[in-house]
Amino acid sequence: MLPTLNGRIQTRLFMLIVFGGLITLLITPVLPGLDLSGDSYQVTYLILATVTVLGVLWELLYHLIQQFRWEKDWPTLFGLITAINEGALVWLLLDLELVPGIDAAPDFWAFFIMFGVIWFVIWVWTNGPMRVPLIRWRFFGGRIV
Structure with a gap:
C-alpha cells in the first residue's frame, strides 16, 4: 500500500484526535511540572492541537520531499524519526511563547x-x-473516509 497525501492527512487527523485525545486525557494528571488545575488540560490539549495543525503542514512538506524518491514513499522508520523535527518545532514555538493560548512553556x-508517548503509540x-x-x-x- 502506498498512502496518498489525502490518506496520510486523514490518518494523521484521525489518530491525533482519537488516540491523542484519549492519551492526553489519561496522561495529563501524571505529567511532571504541571499543576492539577483545569489549566493543565487546557495546556496539554492546546499542545495537541498545535501538533495536529502543524502535522498537516508537515505532510505537505513530506509529500514534496517524497516526489524526489524513486518509490514516492519512504521507509516506515522515517515515519518514526520524523518525531524529532516535529517535536523540536512544537517545543521551539512553545519556548518562544508563539502558541496561542499558552502564556509560558x-x-x-x-x-x-506527552509528545513521545502519543507519537510512539500512534x-x-x-x-x-x-x-x-x-482493511479498507x-x-x-x-x-479513513
Missing part, C-alpha cells in the same frame, strides 16, 4: 513525555494492529 519533560498502532481490522484503510491509500 510547560516543563520540558512534561512536553517530552506510530505502533498505525504500522501494526490498525492494518488488520481496517490499507488498500485505499490510507484514507
Whole structure:
C-alpha cells in the first residue's frame, strides 16, 4: 500500500484526535511540572492541537520531499524519526511563547513525555494492529473516509 497525501492527512487527523485525545486525557494528571488545575488540560490539549495543525503542514512538506524518491514513499522508520523535527518545532514555538493560548512553556519533560508517548503509540498502532481490522484503510491509500 502506498498512502496518498489525502490518506496520510486523514490518518494523521484521525489518530491525533482519537488516540491523542484519549492519551492526553489519561496522561495529563501524571505529567511532571504541571499543576492539577483545569489549566493543565487546557495546556496539554492546546499542545495537541498545535501538533495536529502543524502535522498537516508537515505532510505537505513530506509529500514534496517524497516526489524526489524513486518509490514516492519512504521507509516506515522515517515515519518514526520524523518525531524529532516535529517535536523540536512544537517545543521551539512553545519556548518562544508563539502558541496561542499558552502564556509560558510547560516543563520540558512534561512536553517530552506527552509528545513521545502519543507519537510512539500512534506510530505502533498505525504500522501494526490498525492494518488488520481496517482493511479498507490499507488498500485505499490510507484514507479513513
